Amino acid sequence: MEKDKTKKEFDELLLEVRKVTRVTTWWRRMSFRATVLVWNKKGKIWLGLSKWVDVTSAVKKATNEAYKKMFIVPITKDKTVPYSITNKYKSCIVKVLPATQGTWLKAGSSVRSVLELAWYENILSKIVGSNNKLNNAIACINALSMYKYADHFTAIKEEKVEEKVEEKVEEAKGETKNEKKVVEEVKEEKVEKKAPAKKATTEKKATATKKPAVKKAEKEEKVEKKAPAKKATATKKPAAKKTTKKEEK
Numbered sequence: 001m002e003k004d005k006t007k008k009e010f011d012e013l014l015l016e017v018r019k020v021t022r023v024t025t026w027w028r029r030m031s032f033r034a035t036v037l038v039w040n041k042k043g044k045i046w047l048g049l050s051k052w053v054d055v056t057s058a059v060k061k062a063t064n065e066a067y068k069k070m071f072i073v074p075i076t077k078d079k080t081v082p083y084s085i086t087n088k089y090k091s092c093i094v095k096v097l098p099a100t101q102g103t104w105l106k107a108g109s110s111v112r113s114v115l116e117l118a119w120y121e122n123i124l125s126k127i128v129g130s131n132n133k134l135n136n137a138i139a140c141i142n143a144l145s146m147y148k149y150a151d152h153f154t155a156i157k158e159e160k161v162e163e164k165v166e167e168k169v170e171e172a173k174g175e176t177k178n179e180k181k182v183v184e185e186v187k188e189e190k191v192e193k194k195a196p197a198k199k200a201t202t203e204k205k206a207t208a209t210k211k212p213a214v215k216k217a218e219k220e221e222k223v224e225k226k227a228p229a230k231k232a233t234a235t236k237k238p239a240a241k242k243t244t245k246k247e248e249k
């Protein structure tokens with residue numbers, strides 16, 4: 001009973017029934033392929049596909065598969081798609097575009113039935129590739145299931161903000177490290193500048209210690225020059241005395 005109540009909430013649409021044959025070496029096996037759309041007027045929709053020997057059993061199997069894989073379609077206030085999107089399934093390419101109020105549904109083939117059952121009123125679409133109803137319907141449903149909700153975009157924004165904050169913190173740390181390095185380099189330069197000054201002072205001291213030796217040598221030379229002059233005076237004195245003795249005689 002509960003299963004019947006849940007199924008009454010949803011409506012079913014038979015999109016296509018096709019006769020299919022499976023060829024083997026001994027015989028050809030005949031079967032029917034049914035494609036069924038199941039939807040809810042609140043925005044849930046999916047497509048079911050199955051094969052069986054009877055049409056009724058194939059349709060039942062397809063509806064049961066559709067109930068297993070249902071999803072909620074995104075609808076805005078204008079009953080359109082939030083933004084344009086394209087999807088490719090095999091050789092079919094389906095493009096869905098948002099539209100303003102008053103444009104109504106502009107779509108063809110099985111895409112129109114899918115969008116009508118999804119409860120869209122203002123929408124544009126384009127089919128490129130092939131006219132296969134099954135492939136077009138699957139491409140359209142896959143395109144509708146690819147939409148992201150507002151929570152997804154807010155989460156992405158929050159992640160980006162967190163990344164920017166982390167980058168700024170890392171940059172600040174790097175700047176502090178660079179400042180420390182600069183300070184250390186400046187200190188090293190100051191120490192290097194002070195070291196040669198000390199060497200210069202030591203050199204001055206060495207020259208100062210060398211100067212007295214030079215002065216001693218000069219004094220010795222002066223003494224040597226003065227010594228012979230005294231000897232000459234000493235030798236001359238007796239001659240003067242002799243002359244005086246002769247004069248006395």
